[in-house]
Amino acid sequence: MSTxxxxxxxxxxxxxxxxxxxxxxxxxxxxxDAYFAIKNVLNCPVDYVWHQDKSLRGFDVVVLPxxxxxxxxxxxxxxxxxxxIMDAVIAHAERGGYVFGTCNGFQVLCEAHLLPGAxxxxxxxxxxCQHVHLKVENTDTPFTNAYKVDQTIKIPIAHGEGCYIxxxxxxxxxxxxSRVLFRYSNEKGRVTPESNPNGxxxxxxxxxxxxxxxxxxxxxxxxxxxxxxxxxDGLGLFTSLVKAFALR
Amino acid sequence: xxxVKVIVTLKPSLLDAQGxxxxxxxxxxxxxxxxxVRIGKYMEVEVSxxxxxxxxxxxxxxxxxxxxxxxxxxRYEVIA
Numbered sequence: 001m002s003t004x005x006x007x008x009x010x011x012x013x014x015x016x017x018x019x020x021x022x023x024x025x026x027x028x029x030x031x032x033d034a035y036f037a038i039k040n041v042l043n044c045p046v047d048y049v050w051h052q053d054k055s056l057r058g059f060d061v062v063v064l065p066x067x068x069x070x071x072x073x074x075x076x077x078x079x080x081x082x083x084x085i086m087d088a089v090i091a092h093a094e095r096g097g098y099v100f101g102t103c104n105g106f107q108v109l110c111e112a113h114l115l116p117g118a119x120x121x122x123x124x125x126x127x128x129c130q131h132v133h134l135k136v137e138n139t140d141t142p143f144t145n146a147y148k149v150d151q152t153i154k155i156p157i158a159h160g161e162g163c164y165i166x167x168x169x170x171x172x173x174x175x176x177x178s179r180v181l182f183r184y185s186n187e188k189g190r191v192t193p194e195s196n197p198n199g200x201x202x203x204x205x206x207x208x209x210x211x212x213x214x215x216x217x218x219x220x221x222x223x224x225x226x227x228x229x230x231x232x233d234g235l236g237l238f239t240s241l242v243k244a245f246a247l248r
Numbered sequence: 249x250x251x252v253k254v255i256v257t258l259k260p261s262l263l264d265a266q267g268x269x270x271x272x273x274x275x276x277x278x279x280x281x282x283x284x285v286r287i288g289k290y291m292e293v294e295v296s297x298x299x300x301x302x303x304x305x306x307x308x309x310x311x312x313x314x315x316x317x318x319x320x321x322x323r324y325e326v327i328a
């Protein structure tokens with residue numbers, strides 16, 4: 001008998017759930033937040049991976065968490081970028097696997113050249129720890145498909161070096177290819193200088209690579225996955241990944 | 249044993265937020281003639297000098313790790 005495919009079933013219901021890896025560097029301190037959100041709120045399988053490990057075999061999504069890897073020595077993320085595990089992270093990204101970096105994880109992704117540009121000291125020299133509003137700029141990605149176009153979400157930030165910098169050509173490329181996924185905005189979704197907490201160019205809070213399988217952002221969606229924490233708006237990023245994975 | 253002195257500075261086109269704060273502090277202290285302060289990093293690297301092309305090695309180290317070419321410039325000096 002032939003095995004011609006029958007009527008297609010919505011892939012979300014097939015039960016194919018992505019397996020997450022949360023990479024731990026010495027000095028990571030948001031690893032448990034990410035692990036908890038993925039395991040207890042998102043209900044997906046998740047494991048920690050130590051920075052000295054060399055393999056990410058069996059994982060579908062790699063999360064680089066926030067914190068102060070290697071004490072932020074030299075530059076934020078500069079030393080972590082040369083950890084053993086980073087070769088596997090780069091290979092995972094090159095295979096099309098999903099990689100998500102938040103805060104220090106975003107800094108590591110830029111240092112590793114998986115994302116363009118760099119993150120420098122906040123323009124006001126202050127460490128900013130507060131809830132901010134973000135305008136979701138592109139909802140047609142594996143990381144943002146659960147959001148509505150131009151939706152405004154409330155997510156916390158906690159960083160001293162989150163000012164996104166890139167040269168003009170890079171910035172133009174990011175903008176024209178809709179690779180800016182999140183922008184600092186006010187509550188109404190208006191992108192204003194006052195709503196920019198760190199001086200980032202074009203109010204950029206989060207970007208994607210050209211293939212949209214690697215995303216970094218300074219805000220912490222993993223800390224905003226339950227109402228009791230003040231916002232559950234961050235969960236959409238993780239449910240987007242679950243949906244994208246199931247449809248693959 | 250050769251010692252290498254490496255200096256890493258923010259590119260001139262970038263605002264040095266730290267430097268601006270230090271400049272303001274100096275102005276407040278009465279040093280009103282201070283126009284600008286730029287903060288960088290200074291590193292002393294000791295090498296055995298056995299690897300052959302020392303300059304190529306130092307340049308690679310500077311470009312891969314010691315500086316981030318996206319935001320920083322570097323210069324170095326080899327002290328024999």
